[in-house]
Amino acid sequence: MPKVKVDGVEIEVPNGATVLQACELAGKEIPRFCYHERLSIAGNCRMCLVEVKPGPPKPQASCALPAAENQEIRTDSEMVKKAREGVMEFLLINHPLDCPICDQGGECDLQDQAMAYGRGGSRYIENKRAVTEKYMGPLIKTVMTRCIHCTRCVRFSEEIAGVDEIGALYRGENMQITTYLEHAAKHEMSANVIDLCPVGALTSRPYAFEARPWELKKTLGIDVSDACGANIRIDSRGREVLRVLPRINDDVNEEWISDKARYQVDGLTRRRLDRPWIRREGKLQPASWSEAFAAIASLNPGNSIAALAGDMLDCETMFAAKSLLGALGSSLVEGRQTGMDYATDSLAAVNFNSTFSGIETADAILIVGSQVRWEAPLVNVRLRKAVKRGAKVFLIGPEWDTTFGGRFLGEDLSVLGDLPNEVYETIRDAKRPAIIVGGAGLGRGGLEAALALGDSIGIVRELEDGTKWNGFNVLHMAASRMGGLMLGFAQKGGIADIAAAKPKVLLSLGADEVDYTRFADSMIVYVGHHGDKGAHAADVILPSAAYTEKSGTYVNTEGRVQLADKAVFAPGDAREDWSILRALADAFGVTVGFDSFDELRAAMIAAVPALGIEGLADYGHDLPAGGGSASGPIAYPVKDFYMTNAIARASAVMQRCSAELLHGEEIAEAAE
Amino acid sequence: MAERYLEPDTPELRERWGNFAWEPHWAEKARAAIARYPEGRQRSAVMALLDFAQRQVGEATQTQGWLPIPVIEFVAAELDMPVLRVLEVATFYTMYNLAPVGRFHVQVCGTTPCMLRGSDDIMAACKKRGMSKGHTTDDGLWTLTEVECMGNCASAPMVQINDDNYEDLTPERLDAVLDALAKGETPKAGTQDPDRHTVEPVGGPTTLKEMVTENHDYRGEW
Numbered sequence: 001m002p003k004v005k006v007d008g009v010e011i012e013v014p015n016g017a018t019v020l021q022a023c024e025l026a027g028k029e030i031p032r033f034c035y036h037e038r039l040s041i042a043g044n045c046r047m048c049l050v051e052v053k054p055g056p057p058k059p060q061a062s063c064a065l066p067a068a069e070n071q072e073i074r075t076d077s078e079m080v081k082k083a084r085e086g087v088m089e090f091l092l093i094n095h096p097l098d099c100p101i102c103d104q105g106g107e108c109d110l111q112d113q114a115m116a117y118g119r120g121g122s123r124y125i126e127n128k129r130a131v132t133e134k135y136m137g138p139l140i141k142t143v144m145t146r147c148i149h150c151t152r153c154v155r156f157s158e159e160i161a162g163v164d165e166i167g168a169l170y171r172g173e174n175m176q177i178t179t180y181l182e183h184a185a186k187h188e189m190s191a192n193v194i195d196l197c198p199v200g201a202l203t204s205r206p207y208a209f210e211a212r213p214w215e216l217k218k219t220l221g222i223d224v225s226d227a228c229g230a231n232i233r234i235d236s237r238g239r240e241v242l243r244v245l246p247r248i249n250d251d252v253n254e255e256w257i258s259d260k261a262r263y264q265v266d267g268l269t270r271r272r273l274d275r276p277w278i279r280r281e282g283k284l285q286p287a288s289w290s291e292a293f294a295a296i297a298s299l300n301p302g303n304s305i306a307a308l309a310g311d312m313l314d315c316e317t318m319f320a321a322k323s324l325l326g327a328l329g330s331s332l333v334e335g336r337q338t339g340m341d342y343a344t345d346s347l348a349a350v351n352f353n354s355t356f357s358g359i360e361t362a363d364a365i366l367i368v369g370s371q372v373r374w375e376a377p378l379v380n381v382r383l384r385k386a387v388k389r390g391a392k393v394f395l396i397g398p399e400w401d402t403t404f405g406g407r408f409l410g411e412d413l414s415v416l417g418d419l420p421n422e423v424y425e426t427i428r429d430a431k432r433p434a435i436i437v438g439g440a441g442l443g444r445g446g447l448e449a450a451l452a453l454g455d456s457i458g459i460v461r462e463l464e465d466g467t468k469w470n471g472f473n474v475l476h477m478a479a480s481r482m483g484g485l486m487l488g489f490a491q492k493g494g495i496a497d498i499a500a501a502k503p504k505v506l507l508s509l510g511a512d513e514v515d516y517t518r519f520a521d522s523m524i525v526y527v528g529h530h531g532d533k534g535a536h537a538a539d540v541i542l543p544s545a546a547y548t549e550k551s552g553t554y555v556n557t558e559g560r561v562q563l564a565d566k567a568v569f570a571p572g573d574a575r576e577d578w579s580i581l582r583a584l585a586d587a588f589g590v591t592v593g594f595d596s597f598d599e600l601r602a603a604m605i606a607a608v609p610a611l612g613i614e615g616l617a618d619y620g621h622d623l624p625a626g627g628g629s630a631s632g633p634i635a636y637p638v639k640d641f642y643m644t645n646a647i648a649r650a651s652a653v654m655q656r657c658s659a660e661l662l663h664g665e666e667i668a669e670a671a672e
Numbered sequence: 673m674a675e676r677y678l679e680p681d682t683p684e685l686r687e688r689w690g691n692f693a694w695e696p697h698w699a700e701k702a703r704a705a706i707a708r709y710p711e712g713r714q715r716s717a718v719m720a721l722l723d724f725a726q727r728q729v730g731e732a733t734q735t736q737g738w739l740p741i742p743v744i745e746f747v748a749a750e751l752d753m754p755v756l757r758v759l760e761v762a763t764f765y766t767m768y769n770l771a772p773v774g775r776f777h778v779q780v781c782g783t784t785p786c787m788l789r790g791s792d793d794i795m796a797a798c799k800k801r802g803m804s805k806g807h808t809t810d811d812g813l814w815t816l817t818e819v820e821c822m823g824n825c826a827s828a829p830m831v832q833i834n835d836d837n838y839e840d841l842t843p844e845r846l847d848a849v850l851d852a853l854a855k856g857e858t859p860k861a862g863t864q865d866p867d868r869h870t871v872e873p874v875g876g877p878t879t880l881k882e883m884v885t886e887n888h889d890y891r892g893e894w
Contacts, residue, residue, distance in 0.1 A: 164754035169763040170676060180756040181681055181741070 002069040007076050019062035019073055020048050028075045031084060031113045033091075033198045034150035035063035038254060040159060045091070045150050047113065049083040050075050059083040081117075088118035091148050094129040094173070095199070102146065104200030106213040110148065131176055136166075137184025138656045139191045139259055140202050147201035149175050153193040160256070161187040162384050162403035177201070186661050187403075188377045188641055191259045195245065206263055206653045207243045211235075216242060219567035222554045223253075223261040224312040224479035224547045225645060228356070228378045229556025230257045234265075234548050234567040241265045241548050241568055251357050252560065258377040259657065260641065260648055265548070267651030271531045273543035274572025284541065289573065292540050293587040299523055301504035306332035308498070309489050310510030310528065311478035312645060314552025314564070315611055317577040318480065318487050319604040320592070321509055324581050327590035334491050334498050335484035337513040338637065340439075341494030342447045344485050348619040349451060349626075350442075351482065352558040353470035354434050355616065360385045362471060364430030366423075367395045368416055368450055370438020371636040373403065375477050376557070379436075380404075392430075394423050397440060397634040413441065414631040416449045428457040434471035435459060442474065444632045451626025460621050470621050476557040477637065477644070479547075483555035486608050486617065508534050509577065510544070512646045527580055529570070532646035542584075543574035546647060550576045551597065553604075559617040561610065675806065676763065679771045681741045689742040695731070698724045702750065714751055718761055721747045722768055735812075736777040736834050738769035766819065773815040774808040776853055779832040782818045785825035790842070794829050797843035801850065813854060826871040827863050836861035840868060 001012050004019075006026035013022040018041070023030050033045035043064035050062045051074040059079055074080060092114065099105045131144040149168070154177065157166040165185045169176050179185055185193075194204050216235040223230040223244070230253035233245045244265050246257040276292035277284040287295075305328055307321040313335075322333050344350060354362060359382050372380045384404040387393060393406035396415045409415050409423065419427075427433045437450045454460075454472045463469050476482065484490070491497035498506075499518040506519050510528035516537035526538035529546040549570040555561050570576065575583075578600050585592045594600040605612030642658040643649050659665040679685065694702055705720035722739060725747050730737025739762050748755040762768045769777070778798060782791050795818065802809050803816035824830040827839035831846065838849050838861065845864040852859040867874055882888035 164756055167756040167760045169678075169760060171764045174676070180754075180759065 002067055002071070004067050004069075004071040004073055006073045013067050017067045019050060019052060019060070019065045019067050019071070022067040022071075023050065023062060023073060023075055030062055030075065031117050032063060033109060033113075033148060034152060036152055036155075036196065038160065039152060039155040039196075042151050042155065045148065046087045047084065047091070047117075049080060049087065051077050051079050084117040085119045088114055089123070092118070092122065093124050094145075095148060096128060096145050098146070098200075102143070102200040103141075103203040103208055104146075104197075108200060109198035129173060134176070134178040135182040135184065136179050136202070137186070137190065138653065138660055139205055139263060140185060140194060141205035141208050142202055144176060144178075144201055146199045147177055148199055149177070150198055151177075152196040152198070153177060153202060156193050156196055157185070157187065157190075160192075160381055160384070161189050163187045165190070166193065184661055188258050188260070188373060189256055189381065191262050192246075192256045195255070204243065206266060211237055211242050217567070219548075219565045220247065221548060221567060222479075222552075222556075222562045222564040223257060224554065225258065225260045225264055225648065226376050226378075227476040227479055227481055227557035228253065228376050229479065229554055229558075229560060229562055230261055230378060231562070232257060232261060236548070236567045239568050239571070241268050251355065252556065252558075252562075253378050254381070256378060256381060260644070260654065263653045263657070264645075264648040264651045266653050267530075267647040267649070268546050268548060269571075270652065271646075271650040272571050272574070273529055273531055273535060273541055274570075274574050275543060276573065277535075277538070277541040279539045284535075284538070289542075289583075292542060293583060295540055296505060296523070296525055296584065297587040297589075299504055301328070301523075303329035304501075304504040305330045305507065306334070306498045306501060306503035306505075306522075307489075307507040307509060308337060308495070308511040308514055309333070309335035309480055309484050310337070310508070310512060310534070310646075311480055312547055312647070313480040313484070313509055313577075314547070314550065314554055315480075315483040315487060316552050316597070316600050316604060317509060317550075317581070318484055318489055319607065320578045320581040320594070320600055321507060322487060322489070323592040323594070323603070324585050324588075324590070325507075327585060327592050328588060330503070331488075332491070332498050332501055332503060333487075333489045334495050335478070335480060335489035336494055337478075337511050339495050339515075340443050341492070341496065342442045343624070344490040346619070346622070346624050347482075347485055347559070347617075348470070348621065349447065349472070349623050350474045350476075350485060351619050352436075352473040352475060352556075353619075353621075354432075354473050355558050355560075356382050358469075359383065359434055359436075359473065360389070362386050362430075362432045362434035363389075363391050364427045364432075365391055365393045365434045365436060366419075366427055366453075367393065367397070367406070367436045368438065368446060369397045369413065369441025369634045369636070370436055370475050371397070371400045371440075371638060372436070372438070372475065373400065374636070374638040374641040375438055376475055379475060392426055394419075394427075397438075397636065400636075412631060412633050413444055413446050413449070414629070416441075416446065416453060417629045419453075424457075432463070432469055432471060433457055433459055434473060436473045436475050438475045439477050439637045440634045445628050445630035447474070448626040448628045449630035451623055452628070453626075454623060455625050460623060468621055470623075472623055474557070479554055479556070482557060482559055482617075483553065483611070486555060486610060487604075508538065510534065510646070527577060528646070529574065530646035530650055532649060534646075542580050543570070543572065544577040544580055545570040545574060549574075550578075553601070553611055555611070555617065559619055561612075561614050561617055563614060676766070676770055678759075678763070679738075679740060685740050686742055689729075689740040692725070692729075692740075692743045692746045694724075695728055698728045706751075715753050715757075718747065718751055718753065718758055719765070721750060722758070722762055726768060733772070735775050736769065736773050736815075738772050772808065775813045776833050776850075777815045777817065778803065778850075779817045779819045779822075781820070781822050781824070781828070781830050781832075783821040785821075786829040789828040791829040793843050794831060794841050794846055797846050801847075814850075824871075827865075827868070839863045839871075840865035 032048045034042045048062045049059035053072040219234040221234045231247040231249040248255045278287040387404040459471045506522040508526045512532045512534040525540045527542045548567045610617040642654040648654040705717040709716040726737040748758040808815040830839040840863045
C-alpha cells in the first residue's frame, strides 16, 4: 500500500493503483479521454498529464504511471495547467467546431473539458483534417472528422465484446477508426461504443437529431428485454421515451446494456393498444372500458378463470392478478408461456445462484442449452471475463459463436448424463465450478439431471476463505420469471394444467408467446400494451402500460429485486395494469384488498416479504438432489435476437437490425 | 507523406486474387517465419507474412508488389487472426503497398538533410521523366512516392527503388540509375558518387586526421 502525496495531502493507495487513480482517491478530478475504468490502458490522449516527483522534469500521463511509495503528485501546478491547455489545443486542431449540429453537444467530454481545462481561444489558422464517414450499421452513426483517436471503441470491441469489429487503420494524423470494409458492427452490445465515445464521432443513429440532453426527463428504470434486469436510465420528453441509456451497477450490467434494451424503445410508440377492443362477429371492434368490463363480467366465470403472465411484467401486476383470481377462488396462474413445467418447489434450483459478478470468478463452467450471447448478452460479457481469468468453459447444445472460446460437447441433452471423463474431472476438481442451465436445457429432465450432476461434484461448497459458493445457475430469458416464481406463477404441469382446467376466462397479461389454440373454448382477455400475438387471439383487449409507463418491482434471473420508476404516461385510454385489474375486481363484484398502487405494493410485500427488500433475495443454498436422465436434441428458443418481445417486434430499429444484421438484407443508405 | 488509400474491394479484385495461395518457396519462408515464435504467438509473424505475400504478388505482376484485400484476408486466415487486425498492420507501415505499383517503386526522400542536399532537384528529375507523386506511369514502369527519412542522411540525397538504396544523387546520376533499370540492368546500389566507397568523407578525413594510420592521443590537445 504505497503512500503518495497528492497536492500536498498524503494518502495511502491500493497496490497496483495508477497515479490517476491515486489522484481520484484524493478527490482530484483528472481530465481524460482514452482512459476508461473498464478498458485496458492506452495512454494515447495525453489529457491526464500531472507532475510527478521523483521523475523526469516534465508532465507525465497519470493513467499509465503506477503510483509508487513517496511520490509527490501535483495536479494544480502551473506546469500541469499549461500541459492540459497544450494537449487540449492539439486535440482541437483537428476537431471541427460543429458543436451546434453535433448530437454529443451537452454531454460531450471534449466540450466539457475544453471549457474546464482549455485555453479561451484558438491560435490555429490552418486547414483542419477531414475524414470520410464510416458505415457501422443501423445503430451507430459516425462523423469521423470529430474522432480524437482515443481508441476506446477499438478496445471495447476487442476486450469486452470480443469480436474485433472496430479497428484503427493508417497511422498518425491519418489514423481512421472503422469496421472491416465498413461492414455493420454485428455484436449485440455494439451500441455501447456510443456511450464510450468521448466526442461526437460515434453517436446514436436512431436518436440522431432528436433531442438535447438537457431537454430530457431522466427516469431510473429496469430493462425488461431479457432476464438480466439491466439498470437503465429512461430519457423522455413529453409523453415519448426518446432513448434508454445504461446506469452503472457493477453487480448487474456494469455499465453496458444490450442493443435491444437500448433501441427497442421506438417500439413503444408503434402498434400500441390505446383503447379497449371487443371481438364481435369474429372481428375486433373498438369499445369503451365499461363495455369491455361488462362483456367480461357477463360471462360470470366464478372460479373458472386463469391468468397467464407475459415476459415483461412487473411483480405488482402479477400480484394484483393473483389477488383477483384468489378473490374469485381460482389459483390458476402461470408465467412460463412456452409450456415449461420444471419443478419450482425450490427457487434456489431455478435461480442464477453464483450471481453475475460471481460467475466471473468461476474456473470451470458447464453451459447446458443456452445461447448466452442472445439470451443474456450481459452474462456473455461476464463469461468472457471468466475465461480471461482462466476459466474453462464447456457447452452442451448446437454450436454458436461464443466470443470466449469453449468446447462444445454435443447437441443432445443426454450428454449431460454422459460427460466425457476429462470434462467431468475438470469440473469436479475446479475450485469454483459452475453450471448454467439455459431455457433449452430446463425441460425434458434437464434441470433435474443438471442438479444431479451439481450434487455429485458438490457444486454448493465452502470456499477456502469461508464463503459459500453456489455455482448452480439457471439463466432465464423473461424479466418477469423470477418475480413470477416468487409469487407462485407456476402450476405443477405448467401451462398444460391451465389448458386442462378449461377456464371460462383466460386473463392474458401481456402473454405473447402462448399457443392460444389450446384455449379455444376460453374467453381470452388480453391485458397488454402491444398489438402482437396475444392481441390477435384475444376476445377482449384491455390496453395497459408498458414497462416505461408504470412503476414496478422486477426480479432478475439472479433473484435480485429491483425497483423501476414510471417515466411517461401510457398512450390514449391505456391504463396501468394494476388499475385495470382493480377495476375488473369491481366488475366481478369481489374485493382484492388494495385501492392504490402503494396499497398493492404493501400487500404484495406482506405476502412475499422478499420483494420488499432491494437486492438479492435469499433462496437458501439447499438444492434438491435432482436425478433421472435427460435426453432430446437442444434447440435454442431465441431464433432472432432482435425480435424476442412485443416491443422489439414493433420497433422499426429492431426490425432493421434483424433484417440487416441477421438476415443480411441490403439496406440502401438514405442520402443525408 | 503520401495519401494512402485501400484499393476498393471489387468483384474483379476478388476474381484476380481470391484464390491466392503461397508459391512453394514463399510457403517455406512463411513456415519458417511462423516457427520463429513460440506456440500461441504465431500472430507475431504477421509482418513477415504480409511482406512475403506482397513479394509473391510482385512476382506475379512483375512489380514491387502490393496487398489486395483478398491477399490480406489470406494472410489473416493463415494466422487465424481477425482480418481487421491484419489490415491495421498493413495500413500502418508504408512499406506495404495498398494499391498497385509499377515495376519500380521510386521512393524519394524529402526529409530535411536530403532536402538541403538537393532532393527537390531529384524530385524534379523524376517528374521530368513523366512520373508524378502517388501515381504509376502509363508504361507501368515507375511509381513515384515521396517518403520521410530512410536513414541515409550521410549520403543524401537518396532514393529507394524496390529493395535498393541509391545515394549521393544528382539529377544526372539518378537518370543513369533509372535508365539502367529501365534497360533491365542492375545498377550498383549504394552511393553513386564515384569518389566514394560507402559513406566515408569525400576527399579524405576532415577530423581525427591523425587517427587514420595509427592511434593518437588527443587528450593533451584539448
